[in-house]
Amino acid sequence: MKRILVAPLNWGLGHATRSIPIINALIANKFEPVIASDGEALRLLQKEYPQLQTLELPSYNITYSKKANSFKLKLIKDSPSLLKTIKREKKITESIVESENISGIISDNRFGVRDKSIPSVFITHQLRVLSGSTTWLSSKLHQNIISKFDECWVPDHTGTNNLSGALGHIEGYESSIKYLGPLSRFEKQDLEKKYDLLVVLSGPEPQRSFLEVKLFDELQHFNGKICFVKGLIEKEQRKTQINHITTYNFMASQELEKALNESELVLSRSGYTSIMDYAKLEKKAFFIPTPGQFEQEYLAKRFEEEQVAPTCKQRDFKTEMLNEIENYHGFKYLQYDLNYKKLFGLF
Incomplete structure (x- = not known):
């Protein structure tokens, strides 16, 4: 069984929880996922998959300022520390790839989790990163990071009837992008309201x-x-x-x-x-x-x-x-059948 490193960002729980359908699909397709993250994201996945190997990565230590309008300034101030962490993360990833016999990488917004020697995938719904007046700069920086990976997987529909809007759809943006359709670990059930x-x-x-x-x-x-x-x-x-x-x-x-x-x-x-x-x-x-x-x-x-x-x-x-x-009319589900066997063909 090929071992695939799955590494979600620890920023809230969303990156970890949307990794769950990917991890389940890897197991169903006879791969062995190895989970790597930090903090609450790692703890959540350890509870979900006690049978899988988990590894701790350096923390990005992303926190919000107490005042909303200071968030961007805080990110800029913290960026030297973040860049050091990404550099360290990249070295640790290279070591993990060698010591744990890793055949492929799926990184959900962890910039340093990639390795030139094996196929490396970046998952994001933000091809465009909104940051107010500096959106053009933050988007270019993010796109530059994406370009270092073999493929970019966007969890959304193609076309206009989508969920991420301007974030996940940019005209003329050239990269090896694959739209997966929305990723959710849940299924709709007809249960009595509690x-x-x-x-x-x-x-x-x-x-x-x-x-x-x-x-x-x-x-x-x-x-x-x-x-x-x-x-x-x-x-x-x-x-x-x-x-x-x-x-x-x-x-x-x-x-x-x-x-x-x-x-x-x-x-x-x-x-x-x-x-x-x-x-x-x-x-x-x-x-x-x-x-x-x-x-x-x-x-x-x-x-x-x-x-x-x-x-x-x-x-x-x-x-x-x-x-x-x-x-308001609420959310409506659009059926999307993702061919995981074809998707994982990269590995």
């Missing part, structure tokens, strides 16, 4: 905690049953019940799939992986983008304009805003 609202949190601190505190306070006034998943990957799962709100620190894939199918509405960040999941399950959602994260703000605005899902700024959220969801 919750009126499911809250799903994730993402870097401190903004994740800020939103948790605000929502927990606001949703005391919600008329209905709430399941509140904090997105904190800890050693043991903890469940608490306070009035109409059932709280979990985290849920494994099967539990979260069940909770999504049992919930009438979803409230979450407008992260791209969440959007792919809601499209697969045809959910009605309300989005609160992470303050200062241009990508999430763009996606939330796009789906609001398309009458798919309402949105608001974090500081403005009020419980009664959830009533707006009934005026």
Whole structure:
């Protein structure tokens, strides 16, 4: 069995969770995945795949500033440290390839996880990286990184009826791009409704905690049953019940799939992986983008304009805003059959 290194970025949980269908497909096609990441992303995949080998990579240490408008400045300030980490990551990857007999690499937004001696793939939905007035520069830098890999896999549909919009579709951009269709670890199930609202949190601190505190306070006034998943990957799962709100620190894939199918509405960040999941399950959602994260703000605005899902700024959220969801038509799933055998032919 050829061993394939699968390395998602630890920035929220989205990169790790969208790696799950890829890992499952590798196993189904007689490859042996070796998982490499850090932090909560690594812990989540260790819980999902206790039978697989996992390796720890250097942390990018991406955190948000407390003020949304300082996020870009903080990234620029942290960039020398990030570049050093990527350099270290590349050396560690070369060592792993040799010591662990790796035949191929699938990197989800980890810039240094590649090796010239074996096929290396980069997964991203951002061929264009939004950063306000510097979008042209951040996009060029990202495209330059993509060009160092043998292939770039974009988890979205081709054509105009897509999920990533301007992020994943650039006219005239030449690279070895393959559109996979949206990636989701979930399946739609016809289950009896248990919750009126499911809250799903994730993402870097401190903004994740800020939103948790605000929502927990606001949703005391919600008329209905709430399941509140904090997105904190800890050693043991903890469940608490306070009035109409059932709280979990985290849920494994099967539990979260069940909770999504049992919930009438979803409230979450407008992260791209969440959007792919809601499209697969045809959910009605309300989005609160992470303050200062241009990508999430763009996606939330796009789906609001398309009458798919309402949105608001974090500081403005009020419980009664959830009533707006009934005026939006929610996500619809477009069937897409991905030929994994052909896709993995690269290895």
